[in-house]
Amino acid sequence: MTVLNVQSISKTFPAKQKQGVVHANRDIHLQIEEGQIYGLLGPNGAGKSTLINIISGILLPDQGSVTIYDKDVIHDTEAAKRLMGVVPQEIVVEMAFNVEEVLYYYAGMYGVPQQERNTLIEAALTDLDLLDKRLAKARTLSGGMKRRLMIAKAILHKPKFLILDEPTAGVDVALRQKIWALVRRMNEQGTTILFTTHYLEEAEQLCEAITLIDQGKVIKQGSLKDIQKEFAENVVAFELYDNKVEHLPNVHENATQFHFPITDLAEDMQKVIQHYGDNLKSVKSEAASLEQIFLQLTHHGN
Amino acid sequence: MTYMWALYAREVKRFQKLLIDTLLSPIIQMVLFLTVFGITLQGQDVEGIPFVTFVFAGLLMMIMVNSSFSNPTFALILGKNVGTIIDLQLAPIKPGSIGLAYALAAFSRGLLTILVAMLITVWFVPEFTISNPFLMLVALLLTGIQFGLLGVTFGMIAKNFESLTIVMGFVLQPMIFLAGIFYPIASLPAPFDLISRFNPLHHNINLFRYTTLGYADTHPMLSLAVIAGITIVMYFVVQRVTRTALRKSYS
Ligand SMILES: Nc1ncnc2c1ncn2[C@@H]1O[C@H](COP(=O)(O)OP(=O)(O)O)[C@@H](O)[C@H]1O
Ligand SMILES: [Mg+2]
Numbered sequence: 016m017t018v019l020n021v022q023s024i025s026k027t028f029p030a031k032q033k034q035g036v037v038h039a040n041r042d043i044h045l046q047i048e049e050g051q052i053y054g055l056l057g058p059n060g061a062g063k064s065t066l067i068n069i070i071s072g073i074l075l076p077d078q079g080s081v082t083i084y085d086k087d088v089i090h091d092t093e094a095a096k097r098l099m100g101v102v103p104q105e106i107v108v109e110m111a112f113n114v115e116e117v118l119y120y121y122a123g124m125y126g127v128p129q130q131e132r133n134t135l136i137e138a139a140l141t142d143l144d145l146l147d148k149r150l151a152k153a154r155t156l157s158g159g160m161k162r163r164l165m166i167a168k169a170i171l172h173k174p175k176f177l178i179l180d181e182p183t184a185g186v187d188v189a190l191r192q193k194i195w196a197l198v199r200r201m202n203e204q205g206t207t208i209l210f211t212t213h214y215l216e217e218a219e220q221l222c223e224a225i226t227l228i229d230q231g232k233v234i235k236q237g238s239l240k241d242i243q244k245e246f247a248e249n250v251v252a253f254e255l256y257d258n259k260v261e262h263l264p265n266v267h268e269n270a271t272q273f274h275f276p277i278t279d280l281a282e283d284m285q286k287v288i289q290h291y292g293d294n295l296k297s298v299k300s301e302a303a304s305l306e307q308i309f310l311q312l313t314h315h316g317n
Numbered sequence: 318m319t320y321m322w323a324l325y326a327r328e329v330k331r332f333q334k335l336l337i338d339t340l341l342s343p344i345i346q347m348v349l350f351l352t353v354f355g356i357t358l359q360g361q362d363v364e365g366i367p368f369v370t371f372v373f374a375g376l377l378m379m380i381m382v383n384s385s386f387s388n389p390t391f392a393l394i395l396g397k398n399v400g401t402i403i404d405l406q407l408a409p410i411k412p413g414s415i416g417l418a419y420a421l422a423a424f425s426r427g428l429l430t431i432l433v434a435m436l437i438t439v440w441f442v443p444e445f446t447i448s449n450p451f452l453m454l455v456a457l458l459l460t461g462i463q464f465g466l467l468g469v470t471f472g473m474i475a476k477n478f479e480s481l482t483i484v485m486g487f488v489l490q491p492m493i494f495l496a497g498i499f500y501p502i503a504s505l506p507a508p509f510d511l512i513s514r515f516n517p518l519h520h521n522i523n524l525f526r527y528t529t530l531g532y533a534d535t536h537p538m539l540s541l542a543v544i545a546g547i548t549i550v551m552y553f554v555v556q557r558v559t560r561t562a563l564r565k566s567y568s
């Protein structure tokens with residue numbers, strides 16, 4: 016069963032300073048099947064939030080279509096919105112209300128009957144460790160708590176499809192783990208998940224399938240395993256005794272290691288050995304991480 | 318329906334939290350007007366109705382118009398500035414229901430203000446009567462929804478509070494004052510009496526005065542028809558404007 020079907024979405028914005036337009040999304044296609052955890056990845060400004068906003072029904076695309084379980088987001092907006100829970104990227108909170116009130120009215124705005132709301136609020140607050148903040152004014156919460164409140168709002172009505180736009184941006188490690196544990200748990204209970212991030216390691220740990228976008232365009236798409244297989248044995252990974260040397264072009268530093276992308280295994284291995292000589296502590300070929308794949312793909316694009 | 322009533326309840330809760338601010342300023346205004354007119358125009362009347370009483374009915378309707386217009390406008394502009402408008406953008410509420418929820422909340426606020434204002438001041442107003450309570454409530458409800466929908470429409474379009482101040486000060490207030498709060502339209506020389514009847518606000522005040530004091534410048538059923546007509550048109554306008562506005566990105 017296809018939960019999300021995005022067909023040739025394009026969106027431009029007027030450019031801020033100069034004349035012309037920003038192509039935030041260019042002809043994007045994307046399908047998500049029921050039960051998946053799906054990652055939409057790309058650097059800042061790639062167009063992730065633009066696409067998420069179009070999928071959520073809060074931004075009209077210039078062209079293309081989006082359906083959620085066969086409900087057209089553009090023409091049958093309310094029916095499609097009922098099936099989704101969305102955690103937007105920006106943290107915003109009501110000035111006037113306390114945590115419980117925020118959730119109570121928001122649940123109602125998703126059609127949850129009054130008599131069911133308290134149970135659901137209790138469950139969401141428990142899930143997100145906010146029970147003791149129930150009566151606190153939402154605006155007095157810390158940043159992390161506000162983020163959790165936004166997630167609580169999105170899961171209250173038990174959506175079949177949950178969208179999280181950069182849920183871990185600016186969030187400490189402990190909370191990150193909590194958020195991902197919750198995402199996994201919801202997924203096990205049958206919720207299909209779409210999230211964006213520019214931390215590629217996160218996607219590596221969570222997703223079955225991904226779409227990589229850059230400058231508004233899809234540059235890679237498919238199951239994470241397939242993509243990693245395609246890029247297996249794809250870098251020369253080496254350590255040096257002295258790191259402060261003239262590097263080969265395209266060498267990326269990765270913690271204590273350096274990576275050099277491979278086009279021809281034997282030739283590139285030779286190149287590295289020749290260039291660094293005695294300075295080499297170790298050298299081997301390695302499967303590329305998502306991060307390296309991404310760097311290579313965007314590099315080839317230029 | 319749950320969708321709309323939840324939003325209605327949320328907006329009512331919002332003004333309840335600021336109850337004193339909500340009530341204080343219109344009531345102070347009311348007391349000032351009544352004091353000034355009561356003292357300066359003592360003994361004068363409009364077709365047997367004491368002048369202060371004639372003005373009092375107009376002022377009550379002015380409260381409804383002002384508060385039902387400004388309540389949703391203020392809430393929406395604030396929502397855009399703070400970013401909480403995202404809740405309206407994401408939630409599966411139909412634009413018509415959003416409009417009605419805000420309009421009904423605005424009406425509720427107006428009604429509450431009017432009732433409190435009346436309770437405090439009616440004792441100083443001679444010969445105030447309510448000749449048709451049912452029709453009076455209809456007039457208030459329709460006016461609340463009419464200007465509530467207008468407020469939603471404006472709130473959806475407006476970007477900042479300056480534009481609200483401008484519209485309130487340069488459009489709404491002049492229209493209110495020229496609608497016949499302080500004088501009977503019929504007493505104006507031609508063509509101003511006719512022109513005044515094209516001021517939509519004249520009909521709100523006229524109908525309300527008819528349902529309370531039994532006095533009307535224009536046939537009350539014509540006024541009722543005008544109000545109902547504008548309200549229906551506004552209901553369609555608000556749907557279009559809301560749909561478009563909520564699909565814009567406010568980042
Ligand atoms: N409302 C807007 N007006 C103008 N430009 C925008 C707007 N929203 C996004 N953009 C531009 O579109 C591009 C993609 O932005 P965005 O979708 O937010 O990227 P991401 O979420 O991947 O960081 C950026 O260049 C950004 O400046
Ligand atoms: Mg973003």
